[in-house]
Amino acid sequence: MRTKAAALLVALGAFIVAGHAAAHHSFAAEFDANSPIELTGVVTKVEWMNPHTFFYIDVEGENGEYQNWALELGSPNGLMRRGWTRDSLKVGDVVTVSGSRARDGSFKGNARSVVLANGKRLFNGQNEDS
Numbered sequence: 001m002r003t004k005a006a007a008l009l010v011a012l013g014a015f016i017v018a019g020h021a022a023a024h025h026s027f028a029a030e031f032d033a034n035s036p037i038e039l040t041g042v043v044t045k046v047e048w049m050n051p052h053t054f055f056y057i058d059v060e061g062e063n064g065e066y067q068n069w070a071l072e073l074g075s076p077n078g079l080m081r082r083g084w085t086r087d088s089l090k091v092g093d094v095v096t097v098s099g100s101r102a103r104d105g106s107f108k109g110n111a112r113s114v115v116l117a118n119g120k121r122l123f124n125g126q127n128e129d130s
Helices: 002-023 076-081
Strands: 031-047 054-060 066-072 094-102 108-115 121-123
Touching: 031 066, 031 108, 066 094
Parallel strands: 066 108
Antiparallel strands: 031 054, 031 094, 054 066, 094 108, 108 121
C-alpha cells in the first residue's frame, strides 16, 4: 500500500512540475518584436505572481469600444530589482505601455516599459531572447 501511495505522489509531483515548465515560454515564441505597441489605458487588474507578472488595461479602440489588454512583465523578483513594488500599478491608474504584441494578434502584449500618470517610467528589463 505504501508503494502505491509513494508512486502516486511521485506521478502527481511530476505532473505539477511539467505543468509549471510548460507555462514558461520564450519571448519569441509568443510575442513579435516587429509588432510594437504603445497603449494608454486604465489598469483593471494586476496579477503579481511567478513566473510572469500580468496586468490588464482597458484601451479605447478606434471605434470607441474598449478592449481589455493583458500585458506581461517579468517575474516579481526581477521587477523588484528594477524598482517595482507591489503598489507600482493599482487598479484605476492610467498608464502608457510600450512593448510588443502577441503573435496571435490577440489583445495581449509584452510590456517593455510602463509610464505612470505621474510621469515615472518603469522598465520590464525582460530579455527578449529568454
